[in-house]
Amino acid sequence: MKKKTISVSVIIAAMLFLFVPPLMAAEFPDIGPLPERKAPNPKAVELGKALFFDARLSGDASLSCATCHNSEMGFTTRDSLSEAYPGSKHWRNAPTLLNVVYKGKTYGWDGRLDDLDDMLRDMITDSMNMNMDMQLMQERLKQDPKIVNLTKEGYGDKNMGTSQKGEMTHYVARNAIIQFLETLVSKNVPFDKGNLSAKAKEGMALFKGKAGCIQCHNGPYFSDGKPHNTGVPENPDVFKDPQRHFTYVAYMMFMGVDNRMSWRRDVGYYTISKDMKDIGKFITPTLRELKYTAPYMHNGIFKGLDEVIEFYNKGGGEDRPGLKDAGIKPLGLSASEKEALREFILSLSGDPITIPMPKGVKVEYQPLPNWKGVKN
Ligand code: HEC
Ligand code: HEC
Structure with missing residues (x-):
């Protein structure tokens, strides 16, 4: 009788472990408002x-x-x-x-x-x-x-x-x-001010839970500062245009990457580590101010947030086995959940910060003959 009780509780515990979604937020540095910084001179x-x-x-x-x-x-x-x-x-x-x-x-x-x-x-x-x-x-x-x-x-x-x-x-x-x-810091961000709509709050719960975004986009800057492979597709324009391709090859040469003429992809963090497991890894970018910064990803392959959310919903892109981050899986988000996630991401953007071109900087400059592009 006693034995049976134990095995039942073990089964219940195992079921809880398997079926209750992991509380991801607790494992990663929490997202939060940007801390104050010392005012610059x-x-x-x-x-x-x-x-x-x-x-x-x-x-x-x-x-x-x-x-x-x-x-x-x-x-x-x-x-x-x-x-x-x-x-x-x-x-x-x-x-x-x-x-x-x-x-x-x-x-x-x-x-x-x-x-x-x-x-x-x-x-x-x-x-x-x-x-x-x-x-x-x-x-x-x-x-x-x-x-x-x-x-x-x-x-x-x-x-x-x-x-x-x-x-x-x-x-x-x-x-x-x-x-x-130091002055290019977000202002009036709804998330920082704790001013989220109900939909954005739902998006935040998904971000920290079911959608798992917090695994990499965490802390006040919404980035763990680490390289990950999410399977972002290559931008074919890099390899179609010999001038562009060569600029990339020259960079790989400068960084000491082998077989640089053979690569038809941006190898990302591999350029730095030279470790094959790091091919296609890029540093997690911030998710702040995305309202103003489309297109997205290291090669601007996605034109809008909907495309990015769809990409994650499908479980990221394709890559050779073992290269993609284990945290990138199909999410099964409904249309309304995708909308909530989008609303949350947009709540991380504040007022636009535009700086008018200061007067006189170029005007005082005397260009040498034949220097292109200087408009006085
Ligand atoms: C395994 C780590 C990881 C997870 C999980 C993750 N991301 Fe990302 N995210 C990245 C990396 C790395 C990039 C840059 C990839 C690249 O450029 O190739 C990125 C890029 C982005 C971008 C583009 C930002 C820009 O400025 O170009 C958005 C938007 C984004 N992620 C949103 C999300 C959302 C929403 C989720 C949850 C559904 C999520 N991410 C989950 C690592 C992750
Ligand atoms: C010709 C275009 C171009 C010019 C000019 C340029 N940048 Fe950049 N900047 C880029 C690109 C492209 C990257 C990304 C490089 C990469 O990841 O390999 C970048 C990256 C950066 C980064 C790193 C950002 C991050 O999130 O990691 C900083 C900071 C930066 N630039 C500041 C400047 C400053 C300051 C100047 C002027 C002194 C400048 N850039 C001039 C194109 C440019």
Whole structure:
């Protein structure tokens, strides 16, 4: 009799274990409002903002940060694949810079750098981005009295790692841009204010439970900062266009990837780890401000949120066995559940943040003869 009771309770426990959906939220860092950050130095922000819009930061003065990270489009562009330096074509989507100061680690879709200053250095010096030499940039900027004044005002009373206080150096230039990025933080986000509609609340429950999004999109930034393979399809435009393909091959060469002429896919985190199990992994992006940042994914393959939700509902994309993350499974969401999830994701977007182009930055610049793209 006693034995029987035990086995019945064991069966009941086993049934509970099998049939009660796992309480995922408890296992992962919870989502929540963005914590306050220390206010940046307003004078440094002014300098950083001027530099952000300044095409002199690129080798041939044809591109500024704002060309690819446009404030009117959530600090990205509507292109699936990003702009690139003349002569190259990019093979990845330009990510948003909204809230990027919260990222804290693993910058770039493949997570190749873990420091924001290093990421900015790469943006400026990489041949496919701005193709600029740091010393040359520094000297160019020193020629502009407006920049010189802003530097004195922003960095005059502090020694920001430079030997001469208040003097423009490439370090100061990057630091000022980072101070400007500190101001690109979401405002009036319904989720942060605890102001969710009933439908969005239902979406949040799905996000943390049945849909399992919280496994990777967690913490206040909605990202675990880690690489995962979700089976996002390749963007065929990368391989159809020899110029684009070659920009990618050149990047793989720079990163020391073997057999780079054979790959017909973006290998993602494998570029960094060189471990075959990491093929097709990309760093989990934030889900904040998605209202402004379509198209989505590392290659801009999905035009809208509905496509993304459908993708997850089907259990992600296809990949070779063992490569896809075990957390990506068919979800069986009803039409109304998909709508709720979408409403929740949209509740993570706040007021639009647009920064008018500062006046006079380019105008004071005297282009050398034959420099393309400078509009004075
Ligand atoms: C020619 C287009 C282009 C220009 C110009 C450009 N970027 Fe980017 N940016 C990109 C692309 C594309 C990526 C993604 C790269 C990758 O993942 O391989 C990126 C990534 C970044 C990231 C990492 C974001 C993240 O979530 O990991 C930061 C930060 C950034 N850019 C800032 C800047 C700043 C600041 C400037 C100006 C100094 C700048 N970018 C200029 C296209 C550009
Ligand atoms: C196993 C980890 C994982 C899970 C689970 C997951 N995601 Fe993602 N998510 C990612 C990664 C990694 C990317 C980037 C993939 C790429 O670009 O190839 C991404 C990208 C996205 C994007 C595109 C964002 C942008 O800026 O391009 C959206 C939207 C998104 N996920 C929503 C969701 C939703 C909704 C769920 C739940 C149904 C979910 N994710 C579950 C890891 C995950």
